[in-house]
Amino acid sequence: MCSVSLRPALPADLDALSALEQRCFDSDRLSRRSFKKWIKRQHEGLIVAVSPKQEVAGYALVLLQPGTRLARLYSIAVDPAQRGLKLGERLMEAAEAYAHEERRLYLRLEVRKDNPGAIALYEKRGYKLFGLAPDYYEDHQDALRYQKRLHYRPANDARLHLPWVQQSTPFTCGPACLLMALAALKGQTPDTTEELLLWREATTIFMTAGHGGCHPMGLAIAAHRRGLDASVWCNQTGPLFVDSVRDPDKKSVITTLHQYFVETCREDGIAVNYEDFTAVDLDQAVSDGKIVLVLISTWRLDGRKAPHWVAISGSDEECFYIHDPDPGEDQAPLDCQHVPISREKFEQMRKYGQAKLRTAVVLGT
Numbered sequence: 001m002c003s004v005s006l007r008p009a010l011p012a013d014l015d016a017l018s019a020l021e022q023r024c025f026d027s028d029r030l031s032r033r034s035f036k037k038w039i040k041r042q043h044e045g046l047i048v049a050v051s052p053k054q055e056v057a058g059y060a061l062v063l064l065q066p067g068t069r070l071a072r073l074y075s076i077a078v079d080p081a082q083r084g085l086k087l088g089e090r091l092m093e094a095a096e097a098y099a100h101e102e103r104r105l106y107l108r109l110e111v112r113k114d115n116p117g118a119i120a121l122y123e124k125r126g127y128k129l130f131g132l133a134p135d136y137y138e139d140h141q142d143a144l145r146y147q148k149r150l151h152y153r154p155a156n157d158a159r160l161h162l163p164w165v166q167q168s169t170p171f172t173c174g175p176a177c178l179l180m181a182l183a184a185l186k187g188q189t190p191d192t193t194e195e196l197l198l199w200r201e202a203t204t205i206f207m208t209a210g211h212g213g214c215h216p217m218g219l220a221i222a223a224h225r226r227g228l229d230a231s232v233w234c235n236q237t238g239p240l241f242v243d244s245v246r247d248p249d250k251k252s253v254i255t256t257l258h259q260y261f262v263e264t265c266r267e268d269g270i271a272v273n274y275e276d277f278t279a280v281d282l283d284q285a286v287s288d289g290k291i292v293l294v295l296i297s298t299w300r301l302d303g304r305k306a307p308h309w310v311a312i313s314g315s316d317e318e319c320f321y322i323h324d325p326d327p328g329e330d331q332a333p334l335d336c337q338h339v340p341i342s343r344e345k346f347e348q349m350r351k352y353g354q355a356k357l358r359t360a361v362v363l364g365t
Helices: 011-024 032-040 087-101 116-124 173-186 192-202 216-225 248-268 279-287 343-349
Strands: 005-008 046-050 056-064 070-078 106-112 128-133 143-149 229-234 271-273 291-297 307-315 319-323 339-342 359-364
Touching: 005 087, 011 032, 011 056, 011 070, 032 046, 046 087, 056 087, 070 087, 087 106, 087 116, 106 116, 116 143, 173 192, 173 216, 173 291, 173 307, 173 359, 192 216, 216 229, 216 248, 216 291, 216 359, 248 271, 279 291, 279 307, 279 343, 291 343, 319 343, 339 343
Parallel strands: 070 106, 229 271
Antiparallel strands: 005 046, 046 056, 056 070, 106 143, 128 143, 229 359, 291 307, 291 359, 307 319, 319 339
C-alpha cells in the first residue's frame, strides 16, 4: 500500500476519474464536466491516489467555502479492486491536511445512512454526527451529516438551536432569517407566503438594483407584531440605504419609509439603539439564547458588494457561526448552516457600503 502516492489531479487523470466514478457509484455521480472543471481550476483539493503503474486508484474532493473557515468533503471514492488496503484512510488524512493548510477549522461531509463502512471510518477519525438530511440522495436515502474540528475547540463554544430557512427570492434574505427566528423562538413553521408578507412589511422598496431589501427597523416591527421581543442596533441615525440609489424619487421613497419605521418603533416601544452592536454584545446575546440578525456585505463570500441578512447561530473564541439563507454556486443548503467565520473576517463583513453601516436586529421572547 505504501507504493500508492497521493497528488493533486492533472488533466491526464480526467478519463480515469470519470471511469472510477462509474465503477464506484450507481447514482449521485460526479459528472465528467465537474471533474474537468476542478482540474482546469488546478484545484489542489481534488486529490488522487495513483498506483505504481500510474493508474488512478481513488480520489477525494474537498471544497473550500469562500470567506469562511469551512471545508467540505464533497466526494471520496476508492477503486473496488483497492479496497481493504486503507486507501480511504490515506485519502481522508490528505483531505484533512489540505483543509487545515487552508486555515479551515471544520471539515464537513455527508454519508448515506445505509453505509456502515464509511460511517465507521469517519467516526474512527473523530467525526461527530451533527445533523440529518432527509431524502438527500437520488434514490431518496437520508444523509447523515458529520463534521470534525481540525484543531483546538474553545471552551466557551455556544450554539443555538436554529432551524435553517432558504430564501425563495433574490430579495427576501431578511424575511428568511426572521422565519428562522420565529421557528426557533415560537415554533412557527416556515412558509413562503409568510416570507413574502414579511418582506412587504419590512422592505425599503428600492435598493441598488431590482427590488429593495429589508430595513432593520422594518424587520423588528414585523417580529414585534408576531410576538417576539425585538430591538434594533444601528450606528447611523439618518435614512439607511439612500446612497444605494441615484434616482431622487427612489431616494425620497426610501427616506419616507425610514421615517415611518422610526415613528412606528417609537409608537410600539421597540428600542432603537444608535450605536454599534459589538462582538461582546453578540456573544452575550447568543449566550442568552437570543437570535441576532446581522446585515453583512457579501464581498468576501461571493465577490459582490451586496447587502445581505444572515442569522447568528453560535459563537466561540475564534468564530461566529451563521445561517446564510442563500446558497451560492457549488453550494448545497447544508453548506449554509452553522457556517464558521473568523471573528476578524466577520467584523469586516458586517460593514456595508461607503458609510460602513453596521446594524443588527436582536430577537427574543
